[in-house]
Ligand SMILES: Nc1ncnc2c1ncn2[C@@H]1O[C@H](COP(=O)(O)OP(=O)(O)OP(=O)(O)O)[C@@H](O)[C@H]1O
C-alpha cells in the first residue's frame with residue numbers, strides 16, 4: 001500500500017504579529033503536527049535554546065548549508081539568514097506526518113514554488129499600531145531593529161493575497177482556533193476517506 005504523504009502547513013506574517021505565540025499554543029493542542037526547527041545566524045535571545053527554538057549557525061556554516069542544497073528556502077531578514085532544513089521536512093512528509101513551518105514572507109513564497117500543494121496561512125495584526133506595541137512590548141529588539149521590522153511589515157502585509165488563508169490575530173485563543181480549523185479541514189479534504197467518498201459519489205453517478 002502506498003503511504004499518503006503529510007501536508008505542509010506554512011504560517012507567515014510580519015514580525016511581532018504573534019506567529020510564535022499562536023504556533024506554540026496550537027502545538028499544545030495538536031500533537032500530530034511536526035514543527036520544523038529553522039536554521040538562523042541571529043544570536044539566541046534570552047531563554048532560547050539551540051535545537052529547540054532554532055539551530056543557531058555562524059554565517060559560514062549557514063552559507064555552506066545553502067551551497068550544499070540543504071535548505072528548502074532561505075531568506076536574509078533584518079541582517080540575518082533564516083532557512084528551513086530540507087531533509088527533516090522531506091523525511092517527515094514522506095512518513096505521512098504533517099509539517100508546520102513558521103517563516104517570513106520571502107521564504108514562504110519560495111516554499112510555494114516547490115510545494116504548491118502546501119497550505120499557506122498569513123497572520124495579520126488587528127492594526128499596525130497594535131503590531132508596533134507587540135514588538136516593542138516583547139522587549140527583544142533594539143529601537144533600530146524595531147524600525148526595520150516595522151518597515152518590512154508593510155511590504156509583507158501587501159503579500160497576503162498570495163496566501164490560501166488570512167487569519168487576524170486579535171485574540172490568541174481565537175487565532176489558534178482558526179488556524180486549528182484550517183489544519184483539520186485541509187486534513188479532511190485530503191485524506192484517503194475523503195477520496196473514497198469522492199470516488200463512491202462518482203461511481204454512483206455512472
Ligand atoms: N493576540 C495577541 N494579543 C496580544 N499580544 C499578543 C497576541 N499574540 C501575540 N502577542 C504578543 O506579541 C508579541 C510578539 O509575539 P510573537 O513573538 O509570537 O510574534 P512573532 O510573529 O513570532 O514575531 P517574530 O516574527 O519577530 O518572531 C509577544 O510579546 C506576544 O506575547
Ligand SMILES: Nc1nc2c(ncn2[C@@H]2O[C@H](COP(=O)(O)O)[C@@H](O)[C@H]2O)c(=O)[nH]1
Pocket residue numbers: 013014015019038039042073074075077082083084102103104105106107108
Ligand atoms: N524565511 C525564513 N524565515 C524564518 C525562518 N525561521 C524563522 N523565520 C522568520 O524570521 C523572522 C524573524 O524571526 P526572529 O525569530 O528573529 O524574530 C520571523 O518572521 C520568523 O518567522 C526560516 O526558516 N525561513
